[in-house]
Amino acid sequence: MGQSMKLIELVDKLNLSVRSAKGNLQRQITGGYASDLLSDVLANSEDGNIWITLQIHQNIIGVASMKELAGIILVNGREPEQETLEKAQAENIPVMVSDLPTFELVGKLYNLGVGAMRE
Amino acid sequence: MAPDNKIGKIQELVYEIRVGEVMKKNVFTVSPRTHMSVLRLILQDKRFSGAPVIDKSKLVGIISVEDFIKWLADRQQDCPIGEKMTKRVHTLYDDEPLTHAINKFEQYGHGRFVVVDRRSGELRGIITKGDIVEGLLKKLEIAYDEEETRRLRIRHFFEDILADKATLLFQYDVIGQDFKRAGECASRLKATLKRLGLHPQVTRRVAIATYEAEMNLIIYTDGGHIHVRVEPNEILVKVEDSGPGIPDVEQAMQPGYSTAPEWVRELGFGAGMGLDNIRKCSSRMGLESTVGKGTQLKICVSVENGAEHEAN
Numbered sequence: 001m002g003q004s005m006k007l008i009e010l011v012d013k014l015n016l017s018v019r020s021a022k023g024n025l026q027r028q029i030t031g032g033y034a035s036d037l038l039s040d041v042l043a044n045s046e047d048g049n050i051w052i053t054l055q056i057h058q059n060i061i062g063v064a065s066m067k068e069l070a071g072i073i074l075v076n077g078r079e080p081e082q083e084t085l086e087k088a089q090a091e092n093i094p095v096m097v098s099d100l101p102t103f104e105l106v107g108k109l110y111n112l113g114v115g116a117m118r119e
Numbered sequence: 120m121a122p123d124n125k126i127g128k129i130q131e132l133v134y135e136i137r138v139g140e141v142m143k144k145n146v147f148t149v150s151p152r153t154h155m156s157v158l159r160l161i162l163q164d165k166r167f168s169g170a171p172v173i174d175k176s177k178l179v180g181i182i183s184v185e186d187f188i189k190w191l192a193d194r195q196q197d198c199p200i201g202e203k204m205t206k207r208v209h210t211l212y213d214d215e216p217l218t219h220a221i222n223k224f225e226q227y228g229h230g231r232f233v234v235v236d237r238r239s240g241e242l243r244g245i246i247t248k249g250d251i252v253e254g255l256l257k258k259l260e261i262a263y264d265e266e267e268t269r270r271l272r273i274r275h276f277f278e279d280i281l282a283d284k285a286t287l288l289f290q291y292d293v294i295g296q297d298f299k300r301a302g303e304c305a306s307r308l309k310a311t312l313k314r315l316g317l318h319p320q321v322t323r324r325v326a327i328a329t330y331e332a333e334m335n336l337i338i339y340t341d342g343g344h345i346h347v348r349v350e351p352n353e354i355l356v357k358v359e360d361s362g363p364g365i366p367d368v369e370q371a372m373q374p375g376y377s378t379a380p381e382w383v384r385e386l387g388f389g390a391g392m393g394l395d396n397i398r399k400c401s402s403r404m405g406l407e408s409t410v411g412k413g414t415q416l417k418i419c420v421s422v423e424n425g426a427e428h429e430a431n
Binding site: 036037038039040042043053055057058059060062063065066067083 | 298299301302303305306309323326327330331334386387388390392393395396399
């Protein structure tokens, strides 16, 4: 088990730009899931996970909300579409942007202890 | 009472709460034979603004800072408290409702009232306006907590319905190719089931299965309807469309099998995992399809099994 970590600490340590739901960064992260397939995320992510993806269209918010994920990190500096932002704001789901590609970002998350949170 | 004169919770509470519930029980008392010079030390030390005077467990008076100042100002000689105390003490009984206390505070303008037992006259406590406010706030907090709990308890929704069989029906309409509203039906259903107080695990299973079914309607059909039947023991989701239909249902059920066009896949859909996800989330599932006519998908999530183990 890794130490518990809040979303806001990730934002700080990974230098993420928060694009929506800036008031909802106090949630504890329960682990992470990296995938660009929505069905895969629906099937395999868990409550409170941070989701790493390059998908930027609005359906990612539906998936995050459905699975009660803590937030979404978009990789490669990809910016969310306008509709995605509006929906994220409405659903209070933090969407963050990182300049790193998925592989590197996940590596950093593991170094911070996020990956090892599942027993 | 005029019809528009609404009775608030506070009014209700001041009749309901007894003086004894909010008064301070540990009261510092003095004897009438204690000298005023000693009282000075007590008042200084304990920072009291007054104390009941008790003789043989009976209340005989009250001595306040005002009495003390008066004694000082008159430069009188030291004497027992009994000679300077206020003898006519307005008291309250511990079994009186708060409204009596409030009336007395208004009537006499005292800062505090001594509370005594109705029969024996023995000291029970002391009450200030602050104690009343504090007591009311505490009761309101409890009432608020109860209200919150009651709201959560709508899970017993079905238990409150007196019938041999109770069923709730919901319908959601899905428009084909409408990716902008994709997942909306499943979200609305999820919120509804949550409000009904279903087990979170059951709600999640139904929502995920419905989401996948909704996506299938959007990706592959011109739209259709999702009917949800909620019963105390199970939730049945029936998804219907009018075409194009699935040529080989068995093949479609295989994880990874997909006929989705490239642009749909680029959105992260159409990976051939939808039906498999639905199967994993449901207790029972049925898929019937006729090419050219349409598809009917039945998903059943049993409340008992659904709550027991994780779908994934």
